[in-house]
Structures are given as C-alpha cells and as structure tokens.
Amino acid sequence: MDFCKTVELLYAALPLRPFRDWLIRIHMDRCPGCQERLLSREEARGLLVRPDQTGDVEALWRRISDEACRLAPSPKAKGSGGRLAWQWAAVAAMAMVVALAGFWLLREAANPGFEARAAAPADRFEIASIQVGGVPAQTFVYQPQGTDTVFVWAQKTP
C-alpha cells in the first residue's frame, strides 16, 4: 500500500506524459488497490448522459433536414453561380490580355527596335558571286591580320 502511495505521489509530481504512461502501465493497470481508487464503468455511466437518455431523434432529424434544405443551393443560386463563373472567366481573360500587352510593351522598351538591330554587325557575310559588266568578275578577298575587317576586291576578268 505504501508502494502504491509512492507511485501515486510520483504520478502527481512528474507531469511528463511518457513517465505517467509508464507508471500506469507497470503498476496502476495491474494493482487491485489502485484500481479500486479509479472510477468504475458503472459509476461513470451514472454521471454521464447515455445515448438512450437523449430523447427524441425525430426532432433532431427535423432540425437537421430544415438546415440542410436551407443550405442546399436553389436553382436561382445555381444560375447566379454560373453567371459568377462567366464573370470570373471574363476577368481572367482581361487580365491575360493586359499582361500580354504589358509584356510586349516591356519587350519593345528593352530592345531599341528593328533599325538598331539591322545596324548591328552580322555574324556571317557571304557573297555567292560577283559580276562586273554582266560577266563573272575576278574576286580577291583580304583580311588583315588581327582584325575582323574583310576586303573584297573584284575586277573585270581580263
């Protein structure tokens, strides 16, 4: 009995749940003395409301069905829901158009334009053939060392 009191004191003193659970498991669940100091099922039932004491279920069902009917969407509400969906779709489409226009304008502002791009040096310069006086010309290509400059010299074929 003294041991039980010690265990009970330990239980009260140590608030750690794992420790309490351990105490319940190793001692209080098995000790008849401690079990007697716990409320029995019958005693608990005497203090609680049992399902068979709660009364008429019919009234409860009426209440629940009334509320369910009230919360159920009416046909009118469904129509307004559809209209709302269309409104949302229109707003989303408008937002997309505005975003695309903004993106295009930003892109235009960031790039100086077509002319500037055309003035930029080409990556590759190619001449298929050169004619002088309607006949194929003699062509010489020079590139000075250490530069990107290319000279093309064409002369009438002798």
Add this chain to the structure above:
Amino acid sequence: MDEREIIEGCLRGSAASNRAMVETYGTLVLSVALNVIGNRQDAEDVCQETFLQVFRRLDRYDRERSFKTWLLTIAYRRSLDMLRKKRRFTEFSARARFDPAVMERGGAVDPADPAPLPSKLLETLSPRERTALCLWANEGYTAKDISEVLACSSSTARVYLFNARRKIKALLENDHGLLQNG
C-alpha cells in the same frame, strides 16, 4: 438499412438514407456532445453541424476505418469548436461587463421535459478527459479507439482516461466523506 447501405444512400444524396443515419447515430452523437459541452442547446447545435458536415464530406470517409469512430471524431472536434466559441464569448462578455445570463440563447427550461444533463462533477475534467471517459463508459471504447477520436497516441488517451477516472473517484469519495461527517 445497415451501415453500408446508409452510407451509400447518403453518398447518392438520398433523404431517406440521411434520415436513417440521423436515426441510427443521432443519440450517440448527441450524448457525446452533451457530455463534452454540458449544455443541451449547444449540444444540439453541435449535433446538427456534425451531421451536416458528415453529409457534405462523406466522400472523404475512408471505408477501412470505423464509421462510428469517424463520426465521433467530427462530433468531438465540433464540440471543441463550440467550447472555444463559448469561452471567447464569455471572455468578451466579461470584458464588456455584460450579464451573460441576459445574453444566453434559448428559452426557459420546460419542467415537463427534464432533459438529462451530465453531472456537474464532470466540469472538473478537461474536454479531452470528458470525451475519453464518455467513450470508455458509454461505448466501451479502448484507449486505442479513444486515441483515434482524440487524434493522439494510444498512451496519451490512457493518461486522459486514467486522470478522468481518478479525479472523479476522488471527488465522489470526498463528497461521500463530507456527507458521512456532516
């Protein structure tokens, strides 16, 4: 109608199945809410909200689990919500210096219909302890079943139940001692 048929019917939106569900489980949910909250009007509100939520969310119910436990889990959470709401209201009315008795809903209690209420002794327990005690005593739930409703570990549910049984027993013994001495 058995449980599976009721659930299938409710999923199809059948009013008869909804009614059968309330008739089958209504008293159970109401008793749990009543024992946790301790007030009939609020317990009926919780019961109503629980079933409405069940009808709306029945498609989320996992058929592998016990339907009763799933239903009681919703009822328990709704009861906790109601207790929180009431606590906030009480704090507000205390701050605003209102008389809570004036603000309370519901009419006078009809003496012809003495609806049973749980013992005042249960007010000394936390809502979790009250739920654990109620499920254990009324429904024969084990600590594992209780842990599913309370969303805690099985060992934590054991501690709640043990505390509830110990506290109430001590209070009963105190009362008994006082009566004998008095």
